Amino acid sequence: MLRSLVRALSGEVDPEIEARVRAVSQGVNELGFDKWGFSPDAVKHAMGLYAWLYREYFRVEAFGVEHVPPGRALLIGNHSSQLAYDGIMVATALLLEADPPRAVKAMIEKFFQHQPFVNVMMARSGQLTGLPQNALRLLQEDQLVMVFPEGARGGGKTVWERYELKRFGHGFMRLALEARAPIVPFGFIGGEEACPSLVDVKPLARLLGMPYLPITPTILPLPLPAKCSVYFGRPLVFDGRGDEEDAVIEGYVEEVRSSIGALIERGLSERRGIFFG
Template identity: 50%
Template sequence: MFEQLGDKVRQQLKGWTEQMAGPERKERLQALARTENEYGVDPFGFNLDFSLAAVAPLVWLYRHYHRVETFGIENVPAGRVLLVSNHSGQLPMDGAMIGVALMMEASPPRAIRSMVEKWVPTLPYVSAFFARVGQIVGTPENCRRLLNAGEAILVFPEGMRGISKLWPQRYQLQDFGLGFMRLALETDTPIVPVAVIGAEEQAPALMDLKPLAKLLGFPAFPITPTGLPIPLPTKYRLYFGEPLHFTGRADDEDSELDKKVRTVRAAIQTMIHQGLKERRSIFW
């Protein structure tokens, strides 16, 4: 009974997503399906039908709550690509909005695969949900397999340093890891820099209760003005830069890789400055 009810709800949500996408994009969304086994999932657990159902409320948030605007989304090339973005806002809404943008606005639509922190699979129910909607643990092996399969991967090289920033640090990029650059060089993958404007203000962190976070096994425990894990209706602006191509050895010295990483970081920071200058307000 409950299984049948769940299937019915999932099909209704999937239909809602396709309705919001429109008839033309509905057909193209079907092309997002990858090779599936007899259980309807790819080797990482991604299921297109489940993903289209799960994204329905995110599409509503995208269009009506955060009222997302995209700039330069045509810069995202076909085939394998690394989208490298700033990370902020305490809640992973930035990744969700980028994912919806690639699915609803890009031509052709892309099902983006996001790298999640290694501690995420320890959360009950969350790990299975993330797998079904295409998110995977950000190990080099997983990324390499997806890139070789021609996938689009979203990377937040600031990691927890970025998403858990306190309010005084807003729109200040934190240190970038080097892993994404090693993968780009190893697989000859272009990098598209992405800047997110609006996420910093959705849940501004006034302080981080580190002792409590350590006790609970969390990487951070931010305190926001509302005290609730609900984002404010800030207006999002997503900027997609032109693809960057790098050459060199993936096993090069960290100092050499860091020079290339700084190029990506500078491109993102430039778009952040542009976005902050262009917007009229946090909420519109």
């Protein structure tokens, strides 16, 4: 494992990864960026580490990748990590295992866009601040957009709340209806154990302007080598234009939430161990 990590960090680009990144790099200008700041060169180098995490450290298994349709779609799932490892692994799964490969544009917390270096790194990999107008434009361009509707409530869960779905925001559903985009639910298993939080120090987090401040048994940002899996469900399509009454939207949201809950239950029942299997 150590030898492969050294190779992943060496800067040498795997030809297969380079070909897959090239396949999802439309609209790149002569400077090497698309209009959102996505850089194929940055991604193909970062993918060396991400692929190592995916294949060797977390040993991710992806189920139902074939359910992700071509063209525009919203990926909606549970937050299963104190950090962004869940989103990174979902995006890596679809770049490495989908045929043809897909590039995921994730909507991230505004907090991270104000962090030096982190904000640039996220922009270069195609991740954007979670503003409705950003997501709508991406969907109108037939992109694949990932949203965690639990928001910081999900990312800040403690080990005592693992795999409990928190309240979902409604914005993603209105967005899907307005953009006429199918919703692909997914359940991510393993992130709760990879980045466990014993306590969320909310008062100090608010003082520091952070969405949450976990006290962990690990040295952040280093995760534990929990075995992870992601389960993609069949696409869900809803009728409407996005301006429906809250009660209608709430019913749609609950259907998505229930679908994700069922995928989580399946993943937990099928896994053979937290760190092995």
